Amino acid sequence: MNFFVETLVGGLLAGVMYSLVAIGFVLVFKASGVFNFAQGSMVLCAALTFVTLREKNIDFWLAALITLAIMVAIAIAVERVVLRPLVNQPQVTLFMATLGLSFVIEGLSQIAMGASVHELDLGIVDTPVKFGDIQVSQFDLVAAATAGVLVVALSIFFSKTRVGISLRAIADDPQAALSIGIRLQTLWQIVWGVAGFVSLVAGLLWGSRQGVQFALTLVVLKALPVLIIGGFTSITGAIVGGLIVGAGDSLAEIYLGGLLGGSVSTWFAYALAVVFLLIRPSGLFGEAAIERI
Amino acid sequence: MSEPILQLRDVSLSFKGIQALNALSFEVARGEICALIGPNGAGKSSLLNVINGVYRADSGDVIFDQRRFERIRPTQAARFGIGRTFQHNALFKRLSVRDNVLAGLIRHSRTTLIEDAFGVGRDRSETREFGRRADDIIAFLELTRHRDAIVSTLPYGVQKRVDLARALVGRPTLLLLDEPMAGMNQEEKREMSRFILDANRTLKTTIVLIEHDIGVVMGLSHHVVVLDYGRKVGDGTPEEVRNNPDVITAYLGAVH
Numbered sequence: 001m002n003f004f005v006e007t008l009v010g011g012l013l014a015g016v017m018y019s020l021v022a023i024g025f026v027l028v029f030k031a032s033g034v035f036n037f038a039q040g041s042m043v044l045c046a047a048l049t050f051v052t053l054r055e056k057n058i059d060f061w062l063a064a065l066i067t068l069a070i071m072v073a074i075a076i077a078v079e080r081v082v083l084r085p086l087v088n089q090p091q092v093t094l095f096m097a098t099l100g101l102s103f104v105i106e107g108l109s110q111i112a113m114g115a116s117v118h119e120l121d122l123g124i125v126d127t128p129v130k131f132g133d134i135q136v137s138q139f140d141l142v143a144a145a146t147a148g149v150l151v152v153a154l155s156i157f158f159s160k161t162r163v164g165i166s167l168r169a170i171a172d173d174p175q176a177a178l179s180i181g182i183r184l185q186t187l188w189q190i191v192w193g194v195a196g197f198v199s200l201v202a203g204l205l206w207g208s209r210q211g212v213q214f215a216l217t218l219v220v221l222k223a224l225p226v227l228i229i230g231g232f233t234s235i236t237g238a239i240v241g242g243l244i245v246g247a248g249d250s251l252a253e254i255y256l257g258g259l260l261g262g263s264v265s266t267w268f269a270y271a272l273a274v275v276f277l278l279i280r281p282s283g284l285f286g287e288a289a290i291e292r293i
Numbered sequence: 294m295s296e297p298i299l300q301l302r303d304v305s306l307s308f309k310g311i312q313a314l315n316a317l318s319f320e321v322a323r324g325e326i327c328a329l330i331g332p333n334g335a336g337k338s339s340l341l342n343v344i345n346g347v348y349r350a351d352s353g354d355v356i357f358d359q360r361r362f363e364r365i366r367p368t369q370a371a372r373f374g375i376g377r378t379f380q381h382n383a384l385f386k387r388l389s390v391r392d393n394v395l396a397g398l399i400r401h402s403r404t405t406l407i408e409d410a411f412g413v414g415r416d417r418s419e420t421r422e423f424g425r426r427a428d429d430i431i432a433f434l435e436l437t438r439h440r441d442a443i444v445s446t447l448p449y450g451v452q453k454r455v456d457l458a459r460a461l462v463g464r465p466t467l468l469l470l471d472e473p474m475a476g477m478n479q480e481e482k483r484e485m486s487r488f489i490l491d492a493n494r495t496l497k498t499t500i501v502l503i504e505h506d507i508g509v510v511m512g513l514s515h516h517v518v519v520l521d522y523g524r525k526v527g528d529g530t531p532e533e534v535r536n537n538p539d540v541i542t543a544y545l546g547a548v549h
Contacts, residue, residue: 161409162395162402162423169385169396176383179345180459181371181400190406 002133007254008247013140015246017205020147021219022226022238023154024198029232030171031191032083034094038102040220042196045109046071047203047212051118060123064200071196074105079189087184106217117213122204143205150201154194155235163190171233225273231286240284245269298323298467298499299344304353306339306523313339315523316353321467321516326493326500328510331520337503338380340520341469344501345370345377358466371400376465378456380472380503386445390436390455393444394427397459430462433495434488450481454488461492468492470502474509482506486513511535 021043028036046067053063082097124142128135158164166187169177178184206216222245230241252268276283297320306314313336321327329337342348344355346365354361357373365373376397385393402423408414431440434454439447444455453473460468473489474482486509492498504510510517510531517534519527527533527540534540 157410162399162404163406163409165388165392165396166399168388168392169399172385172387173383175347175367176379176385177396179347179367179371179377179379179383180397180463181368182396183368183400 004251006134006136007250009134009136010140011247011250012243013137013144013246014250015243016144016147016239017202017209017242018219018222018226018245019239019242020150020198020202020205021223022230022242023151023235024195024202025223025227026232026235026238027154027167027191027195027198029227031167031187032094033091033171033174034098035227035232036195037095037098037220038078038105039195039199039223040217041102041105041109042071042074042199043203043206043219044212044214044216045074045105045203046196046200047120047207047216048109048113048118050200050204051120051207051212052113054120055118064204067200068197071200072193075192075196076189078192079185083188084185102217106214110214115214117211118207120204120208120212122208124208139209143209146201146205150198151235151239154198157194158235163187167191222269225269227283228273229276229283231283234283234285237283237285245272248272296323297321298358299501300354300356301340301344302354302356304340304343304350304355306336306343306348306350312523314343314350317520317523317525318353319518319525319528321499321501324493324497324499325515326489326502326513327516327518328514329501329503329518329520330505330507330510331526334522335520336523337520338471339523341377341471341501341503345375345469368400371463371465374464374466375469376460376463376467377469378453378460378471378473380475382449382452382456384444384452384456384459387443389441389443390447390458391427391431391440393455394431394458394462395423397462398423398426401463427462430458433491434458434461450477450485453477453485457485457488457492461496461498464496465498468498468500470500472503472505474504474506482509489513 021039024039024042025036028034028039049070050063050067053066054060058066078101082101083094086094086097124139126137126139129138129141158167166177166182169182170184170187174184202219203216206219210216226238226241226245229244230237230239249265249268253265257264299321302318303316304314304318305312305316317340329340331337339348343350346367346369349364355365357375360373385396388396402419404415404419408416431437434457436451436454436458439451444452447455457470457473470489474485477485489500489502490513493500502514514531517527517529517531518525519534519540527537529537
């Protein structure tokens, strides 16, 4: 029983990391109805920038601040150069644009900062902590706490502020939002900037776990089942979806791995997503959004 | 009547060979309620869409508040003071009534992102000011008991009023109402007419509205413009229009 709980807790904590990446997608999806394929490359870009600055012996917080500034600059540039000319184009055009954008960001990041694997040490001790008989990774706890704080902060930001009302208004009815004078351009810059910030946090946590390398862009693929399960339009959905995927992955690996010959966690989340697509295509918290992809 | 707030001169618009508006000219005086009437497909909604920039006219001028423009975008139109409601409710259905009304004020916001996000600087006074203005207009339209309800849960007639509140809260100088009473029963129509009159008198808003119910139009408006197949067939006070033989054949009586 203890072993089961340990696996479950470990899975849930890992799931929070998935949620973190998924939230970046949800924000952009709400504001523009598009699955932002470039999110993964933004995670890579943020982590790579940060680690390069750290290797030049720049202070932790200063490095984080500079990286954040760069992510915001990218967000503004993306809105000006890529999104603004494509206003009123079909969703699939925007999606293709983010696909292209992901190659550009990946390429430029690696030209500027190299393609080798960097080690990233955030100074979090990774010794297990004991709660009674259950051992939990300390790093997982810190990561989950960070993600949790970020999620709460974003939820408050997008429910209490005028930017939040604009975002929900645009997500609900873009034409009506424009006709009452809400500025789509400004909102896109803000949302991409926040997505850049989320990428930074995700990049640091994932980077310190897996090493900062090209494979970080693949977190996009892991976020996809999270979004399908939770729903594309809901921050709550991203959290719950992440937890389900994280817990499902590690439980399946342990309890089905032996029966099916291992490596269950590489496909389990996708199989789960397919089941959700059949039963509840808009996800647990989403609202009839699937046709917009 | 005083100087015109809105002038249209020879405005034409066509979609793939269909002439929606044909060299249309008329004026709306400051402070009046002007009704656009005409059979379905006469070009009434297209006309509103030209005025607030959803469509671009093929030719002709639109002059609003002494500013002449060929092409205006909906966001710009809103900033110049042109508010509008839609034939099919375009409210934010998953938001509360108050958030919908607040959304109508966002273009007046002067705070920066940082102030907004952290609730510092001018944010407090602006939040208070916006909240007060939203609550005022909600009270004005007698929506106070629905204030925190999610819009999709409200009856249709009340939603129409929320749409009006969202348009009015920004204090537009010109308000375009596209069939504000469509689908309402007599009681609801009477109520809505009262709110529209109140807005016109108390808030001094010039109103251009589309309405099919001739009884309502005659009682409500100062000025009636009749459209048929994209052309103007009548223009005057309700009395004049009622007695205009062209209007009677085009719209009120004869079979099409």
